[in-house]
Amino acid sequence: MSAFFSSGPVQLALIVGTLVAAVSALVGVFTVIRRQSFAGHALADLGAVGGSAAFLLGIPQLLGFVGAGILAAGLMELVGIKRVQGRDVATGIVFGFGLGLTALFLYLDTQHSGTSNAAVSVLFGSLFVINVSVLPLVAALSVLASLIVAVFYRWMLVDSLDQDVAAVRGIPVRLTGILFLVALALAVELSALTIGAVLSTALLIAPAAAALRLTRRVGFAILIAVGIGVGSTWLGILVSFESYSWFDGAHSWPVSFCIVAVAFVAYLLSGIAVPLRARRRVAHVL
Numbered sequence: 001m002s003a004f005f006s007s008g009p010v011q012l013a014l015i016v017g018t019l020v021a022a023v024s025a026l027v028g029v030f031t032v033i034r035r036q037s038f039a040g041h042a043l044a045d046l047g048a049v050g051g052s053a054a055f056l057l058g059i060p061q062l063l064g065f066v067g068a069g070i071l072a073a074g075l076m077e078l079v080g081i082k083r084v085q086g087r088d089v090a091t092g093i094v095f096g097f098g099l100g101l102t103a104l105f106l107y108l109d110t111q112h113s114g115t116s117n118a119a120v121s122v123l124f125g126s127l128f129v130i131n132v133s134v135l136p137l138v139a140a141l142s143v144l145a146s147l148i149v150a151v152f153y154r155w156m157l158v159d160s161l162d163q164d165v166a167a168v169r170g171i172p173v174r175l176t177g178i179l180f181l182v183a184l185a186l187a188v189e190l191s192a193l194t195i196g197a198v199l200s201t202a203l204l205i206a207p208a209a210a211a212l213r214l215t216r217r218v219g220f221a222i223l224i225a226v227g228i229g230v231g232s233t234w235l236g237i238l239v240s241f242e243s244y245s246w247f248d249g250a251h252s253w254p255v256s257f258c259i260v261a262v263a264f265v266a267y268l269l270s271g272i273a274v275p276l277r278a279r280r281r282v283a284h285v286l
Contacts, residue, residue: 017233025229027187028208033160044188046072046098048197051122052105069185125196125256145186195256206263210270232263
């Protein structure tokens with residue numbers, strides 16, 4: 001265990017992973033309540049456009065992820081502002097076009113470098129090889145996403161539960177939706193940096209969905225989701241690190257898979273806890 005905590009790449013992975021998991025869980029609770037999981041998945045995959053383009057341009061991958069994610073969120077809001085159905089159509093259109101661009105950029109990356117490193121990094125993450133220079137940017141974007149949710153918490157909560165009630169109370173529904181999409185884009189693109197564009201919504205949805213199974217109080221759900229997300233990240237990193245010595249001593253399980261697997265198990269366990277809690281309530285009443 002001492003080797004685990006003394007490893008430089010592991011220390012950086014734990015710090016970055018903790019920040020990203022906490023932000024993803026925070027935004028994820030509102031994503032689940034608003035039933036916009038598909039939007040989160042689309043933004044994660046569309047961020048791959050920027051991530052793959054960043055390799056071609058020689059700029060930090062996170063900047064590419066975030067830039068593409070914010071642009072995609074703006075396009076979805078601009079095209080689909082009339083109705084929920086319209087937003088779904090807009091999401092699908094932008095999503096399809098973005099995947100085509102990602103395929104093109106990854107092809108060009110492969111032709112340019114002669115390896116598939118760009119494709120692996122963009123699609124499945126690179127938590128153990130993140131450069132320490134990106135830490136300030138990760139921290140700043142994490143704080144920004146958290147501040148958006150914290151400052152506009154009441155707006156987002158009422159708007160997520162009932163848009164008609166939000167409108168009656170004078171809450172600017174469209175502005176709230178835009179702010180939420182910005183926070184969502186930041187969360188999923190940060191997650192894409194750590195566990196990849198393909199898997200990033202696992203940290204967004206699984207901890208939040210598990211927490212909302214355990215409590216209907218949004219504040220408590222956020223705390224539980226953050227605990228599950230950070231715990232899944234730490235345990236996933238530990239499993240990946242230790243798996244190096246399980247087989248031939250030359251390979252370890254992908255850290256992205258380990259984190260997602262732990263989050264998935266946590267979600268399954270939350271489903272077991274709900275009926276057990278219900279039985280206890282019945283027994284108490286009887």
